[in-house]
Amino acid sequence: MAASGLGWRSCLCAHLAIFSWYVFTLRTNCSLEISERHPGARTYGGRWKYLTFINLVMQTVFFGLCVVTDLSHMVVSNARTGLPSRLLKIRDYFFTVLAFPVGTFVFASFWSLYAYNRELVYPKFLDDIIPIWLNHALHTIILPLLLVQMYLQPHKYPSRAKGILSLALFVALYLAWVLWVHHVSGIWVYPIMSHLSPVGLAVFLAAASLSMAPVYLLGEKMNQLVGRTVGGSGSGKGVRMVDQERQGKGKGKKKK
Numbered sequence: 001m002a003a004s005g006l007g008w009r010s011c012l013c014a015h016l017a018i019f020s021w022y023v024f025t026l027r028t029n030c031s032l033e034i035s036e037r038h039p040g041a042r043t044y045g046g047r048w049k050y051l052t053f054i055n056l057v058m059q060t061v062f063f064g065l066c067v068v069t070d071l072s073h074m075v076v077s078n079a080r081t082g083l084p085s086r087l088l089k090i091r092d093y094f095f096t097v098l099a100f101p102v103g104t105f106v107f108a109s110f111w112s113l114y115a116y117n118r119e120l121v122y123p124k125f126l127d128d129i130i131p132i133w134l135n136h137a138l139h140t141i142i143l144p145l146l147l148v149q150m151y152l153q154p155h156k157y158p159s160r161a162k163g164i165l166s167l168a169l170f171v172a173l174y175l176a177w178v179l180w181v182h183h184v185s186g187i188w189v190y191p192i193m194s195h196l197s198p199v200g201l202a203v204f205l206a207a208a209s210l211s212m213a214p215v216y217l218l219g220e221k222m223n224q225l226v227g228r229t230v231g232g233s234g235s236g237k238g239v240r241m242v243d244q245e246r247q248g249k250g251k252g253k254k255k256k
Contacts, residue, residue, distance in 0.1 A: 012070035022060040044185035062099040100219040107143040120192035
């Protein structure tokens with residue numbers, strides 16, 4: 001992977017493009033006509049019971065945050081302190097704990113189940129309701145865009161325990177939400193759940209939840225590999241210089 005020597009302005013252009021794409025995708029998704037064949041958005045919990053939709057909102061908010069962070073570093077003269085520095089920390093935490101692991105999980109879990117039996121996750125009649133391009137926008141393009149972000153800007157990961165526990169909290173809250181939706185309305189969010197026995201459902205949910213930890217570690221490892229590649233490229237300006245100095249200061253504090 002080539003190292004990126006892009007500055008804040010170049011990153012801002014990329015982030016504006018990605019943010020605009022997600023706003024367009026989100027708007028299109030919310031404007032879909034809901035039919036009796038697929039009344040999911042009208043039932044209890046609306047679109048918010050689907051992890052795909054939650055992830056779509058999450059990615060939109062994240063890249064919006066990237067735009068604000070880029071602008072703050074361009075406008076504020078001393079970007080290493082104050083608001084730009086705080087935004088950078090929020091951006092990193094958001095990406096490492098939520099945006100990358102959840103987005104990657106949505107991509108991997110959806111296409112794995114789709115390849116095994118699409119009726120368990122995305123019944124064929126949905127092709128007449130959701131355009132093919134939108135399906136790929138929701139379940140495919142998310143991963144390449146996350147990899148682009150990882151390439152554009154390095155991210156400082158929190159301690160492994162803090163990161164995984166934060167992700168586990170999100171997973172626990174979402175599982176509680178899914179179970180609550182079923183308790184109140186009798187609806188299982190995903191078709192596969194209605195085909196499983198109580199024991200099978202418990203195993204399925206446990207496996208899905210535990211798989212988030214390896215995804216988190218994968219992101220951490222990939223971030224390190226990208227950082228090493230960039231470090232060997234000799235690029236000392238722009239976004240990476242600011243982030244690498246910040247990461248270096250963090251390591252210095254730990255040594256003390």
